[in-house]
Amino acid sequence: MNVFTQLLLYFGSFFLLWEWLKPLETVTNTGGIHYFLAFIILNFLLAIFVPSLLIKWTVKLVYMYWSLYQMFGEGGIADFSLLSILIENLSNDFASSSWMDVYNLTTLSRTVLFFLILWVMCYVIYYWVILQKSIFFFLLLTLIYVTILDTFSPYEAFVPIIRIVFIGLFLLSFLHFERLKEITENRRISRKMTVLSLIIIMISMTAAYIAPKPSPKWPDPVPYLQGYAEGVYNGDSGSGQKKVGFGEDDSELGGGFSGDDTLVFTAATTQDNYWKIETKNTYTGKGWVASEDETNKYELDNLKGIFQYNKETVPNEKAEAELTFANPSSLIMYPASFNTISSNPESDFLVQSVEKERIISEQGEVNSLQYTYDDPEYKVEILRGLGSEKDEKEDNPLFQQTYTQLPENVPQRVRDLAVEITGDQTNRYDKAKAIEYYFSENPYVYDTEDIAVPKENEDYVDQFLFETKRGYCDNFSTSMVVLLRSVDIPARWVKGYTQGSYVETKGDKDIYEVTENNAHSWVEVYFPTLGWVPFEPTKSFSNPYDFTYDLEENENAAVEESDDTRATPAAAQPVQEEEKSTAKETKESGNSLLSSVSIDKIWIILLFLIALIGVLLYVTRQKWMPTFLIRMYRPKDDKASFNKAYKSLLKQWQRKGVEREKGQTLRQFAAEVDERIGTKEMSKLTFYYEEMVYREQYKREDSTVIIELWENLIKKASS
Structure with a gap:
């Protein structure tokens, strides 16, 4: 086998072996990957150009020592202080029989062991590819390894799998024709057939990449396994993956859920809005709990003011709504700032929890609810002027303690991120909007299935913000509340339902169907003298309430704000949100297309262009x-x-x-x-x-x- 053929085979094998190392930076704390990649290249070059075994071993050992010095050494490399430390570490680890437990090895010993493993893998590749002219088994192991990591870890392997298949198919065809050349003694068959195979592979891979992909036929097993491991969800032990829907226990958030199209109620309303059920204010690092004793109940008429905002500050429009339940319900969901509430059958209403703002029916389950309420129009210039001075409510230390509460063990990088996001803003509204926009302007993914569960020592928000960057409304809304509280802005977590799916219009009312799929959580921020204002951070959801600018405000700012603050009727259903995003989100995704192209995609494009140029030169x-x-x-x-x-x-x-x-x-x-x-x-x-x-x-x-x-x-x- 000539030198060029060996270089070509080693070149492809190097990229396959690289796919074993790339995930380590994501799923482990391994660093200095470039030292290991250079070691692999050195092994391949020595195998091709240096016949002497003694020289090979000497060069490899010298490089290993130099790399260890770069990673762990102190002082001059010539004093060999690292060598004595290395010998001591290896001796102690070997003497303590900890070689069977990698986690108990010192970092230095593990690094040496990793170098030796790569050394052996390079020889195995030499044996398989150069001597046996076969790479199928190594290709199969690589695919299995990467797909397992993609399934059970945060590592995204969509593009790596494309690379592996492309390189693997090329090497398989090339080696096959090399073996065929030896049998037929036709030296030209390998070159001609390899070029033909490369063209076929490029065409088929490109077609497969751009072709539409059907949705998975089987559910993702990871959330199911996580849900089963968690044990209990809403009192159902070992029930497996959760189903979407309103639940009362939010103390342990995380894990995926499956969709549920069960109809909860039908809403006939003159204005779009979310349907609140309760709020929560105590974040534990894992989820939300209520600190108030809920055994006390209060007359709603005496506490109706807590459910309303200051109507003198916010212009509003009178609205009506009627909710008809699919089955009699004890859940009372209500629009923001309602004036009157009645039910069928008739019932009196109590406030079960002032802190949670949760309403219950004194007579039990009801078939329907009727409301009159005020639909707010939030003036941005007014909101920007609020927050610099505290009102009587916000000046209360207990209020501040309640709505800026955070556990002491919230990671510092979460607090630092909040400061970084809001650093350029001068008022409460712009700070809140900066945090709200942060999720749509960064690569966070809305997903309801493949969602991680925080480990015992992990913070729920920290895991989402910095590790997984994948989740649903609970992840986005909880993260926004924590970021707001990190910069001392009072905020709370709200649960209920979105407006649902638009069905038809009857008279002056729009009809919506609200299913369990529409269970949702969002954020409310407190503005002095005004009250609680809703914000919507969840990606692909839109705030159903109006935020308007004064005509004298900058027109560009008005367009930017209005595009993101009014929901379309169909945008409320979580399962369909990816397809029903607003015009602004569509425009932003188009403008950010180039900026969102990953290095992996650029790598594929470059490889495709290089292969195309090679084919054109040959033709x-x-x-x-x-x-x-x-x-x-x-x-x-x-x-x-x-x-x-x-x-x-x-x-x-x-x-x-x-x-x-x-x-x-x-x-x-x-x-x-x-x-x-x-x-x-x-x-x-x-x-x-x-x-x-x-x-x-x-x-x-x-x-x-x-x-x-x-x-x-x-x-x-x-x-």
Whole structure:
């Protein structure tokens, strides 16, 4: 096997082995990956160009020591202080029999062990690829390894799997034709068939990449396993994956859930809005709990003011709504700032929890609810002016303690992120909007299934913000409340239902169907003298309430704000939100297309372009090859260059399929070529060549004729 073939095989094998190392930075705390990649390259180059085993081992050991010094050494490399530490670590680890437990090894010993593993893997690749000319088993192991990590870890393997399949198919075809070449003794079959295979692979991979993909037929097993491991959800032990819907226990958030199209109620309303059920204010690091004793109940008429905002500060429009339950319900959901509430059958209403703002029916389950309420129109210029001074309510230390509460163990990087996001803003409203926009402007993903559950020592918000960046409304809304509280802005977590799916319009009312899929959580921020204002951080959801600018405000700002603050009727259903995002989100996603292209995608594009250029060069070789060969091998007026040029001509005829047979003389071969092309040029050039080689006669005055003959023949051999 020639050097070029080995380089090509090792090049492909290197990228397959690289796919084993890339996930380590995501799923482990392994650093310095570039040292290990360089070690792999060094192994392959030594295998090709250095035959001496002693030199190979010496160079590898020296590189290993240099890499260890770069990662762990102190002082000068020549004092060998690291060597004594290394020997001590290895001796202690070996003596304590901790080699069977990698986690108990010192970092230095683990690094040495990792180098040795890579050393062995490089030899295994040499054995499989170079000696056995087979890479299928290694390719299969690589695919299994990457897909397992993609399924059970945060590592995203969509693009890596494309790379692995592309490189693997190319290597499989190339090695197959290498073996076929040995059987048929046809040296040209490998090159021709490999190029053809490369074209087929490129076309099929490109078609597969851009083709529409059907949704998975089987549910994601990870959330199910996580849900089963968690044990109990709403009193159902071992029930497996959770179902979407309103639940009272929010102390342990996390994990995925499956959709549920069960109809909860039908809403006929004159204005779009969310349907609140309760709020929670105590964040534990894992979820939300209520600190208030809920055994006390209060007359709603005496506490109706807590459910309303200051109508003198906020313009409003009178609205009506009627909720008809699919089944009699004890849940009382209500619009913001309602004025009257009645039910069928008639019932009195109590406030079960002032802190949670939860309403219950004194007579139990009801079939329908009727409301009159005020639909607010929030003036942005007014909101920007509020918050610099506290009102009587916010000046209460208990209020501040309640709505800026955070556990002491909230990671510092969460607090630092809040300061970073809001650092350029000067008022409460703009700070809240900056945090709200942060999720849509960064690569956070709305997902209801493949959601991680925080470990015992992990904070729910920290995990979402910095590790998984994948979740649903609970992740987004909880994170926004924690970020707001990190900069001392009073905020609370709200639960209920979105407005649901639009059905039809009857008279002056729009009809919506609200299912369990519409269970939702969002954020409310307190503004002095005004009250609680809703914000919607969840990606692909839109705030159903109006936020408007004064006509004197900047028009561009008004457009930007209004596009994001009014929901379309269909935008409320979580399961369908990805398809029903607002026009603003669609525009932003289009504008950020280039900025969101990952390095992996760029890598694929570059690889595709390189392969395409290679194919084009091969297909058009008849046009550029003669010029290349003439410039590279054109004989001069000396024996050495003529000898080299003649041999290059023979090789070019061989590439064309006119190969000199074993035992055939140069004159016989030249006559065969002349008969093929219908000239006597090959015989004339061969005469000059034999005169030079066998009789050592070479006349400089013949160089002009020799050069002309050679150029004519090289063009014909390349055509």
